Amino acid sequence: MITASTARSTIASLAILVSLPVLADQAEHRQLGPHVHGQGTLDIAIEGNKIEMELVAPGMDIVGFEHVATTDEQKAKVEKAKAQLADVLNVFKLPSAAKCKTDTANVESRKETHHPGEKDDDDDKPGEPQHSEFHATYTITCEAPESVTGLETAYFTDFAGGQLLNVNVTTPKGQTQAQMTREKPTLDLTGVM
Numbered sequence: 001m002i003t004a005s006t007a008r009s010t011i012a013s014l015a016i017l018v019s020l021p022v023l024a025d026q027a028e029h030r031q032l033g034p035h036v037h038g039q040g041t042l043d044i045a046i047e048g049n050k051i052e053m054e055l056v057a058p059g060m061d062i063v064g065f066e067h068v069a070t071t072d073e074q075k076a077k078v079e080k081a082k083a084q085l086a087d088v089l090n091v092f093k094l095p096s097a098a099k100c101k102t103d104t105a106n107v108e109s110r111k112e113t114h115h116p117g118e119k120d121d122d123d124d125k126p127g128e129p130q131h132s133e134f135h136a137t138y139t140i141t142c143e144a145p146e147s148v149t150g151l152e153t154a155y156f157t158d159f160a161g162g163q164l165l166n167v168n169v170t171t172p173k174g175q176t177q178a179q180m181t182r183e184k185p186t187l188d189l190t191g192v193m
């Protein structure tokens, strides 16, 4: 009896372990909600000499459409955008004195997560446009992280539809929020580390 009960609880524990990542994933998507055209988000985490960045931007901002690329011209536009976004230190310029180099850059375009029961269900009607977005993750190493006092972005000149980036900066000191815009394509990082 004890053995059977132990086995059952082990199985139950395993089931919980297996299902947790799925729940976390769903929670994350719910939290993100539908994106707003013109607005992207940039998360920056700085610790020691490592910088991690994550950019999520509407397809409309990056390439001017969100449907699946079908023509050669559209496909070329997506590929060009991905190449531009992969060149992270060109899109997000860090001070040269910080001597930063890109370790990894991963760019993909994905359909925005569907939210059952919400009004944008209409998006799934045949022929209706669906949201999609670009998602880029980067890891960067800087020889002189103390010189990372700011950042200047070419995002708004590279991508005609982008109007705003909501920026979250996380360092061992804490979290700060800021915005970069077409008018102010810079981020002040003095004092955040």
Ligand SMILES: [Zn+2]
Pocket (backbone or CB within 6 Å): 035, 037, 058, 059, 060, 066, 130, 131, 132
């Ligand atoms: Zn959209």
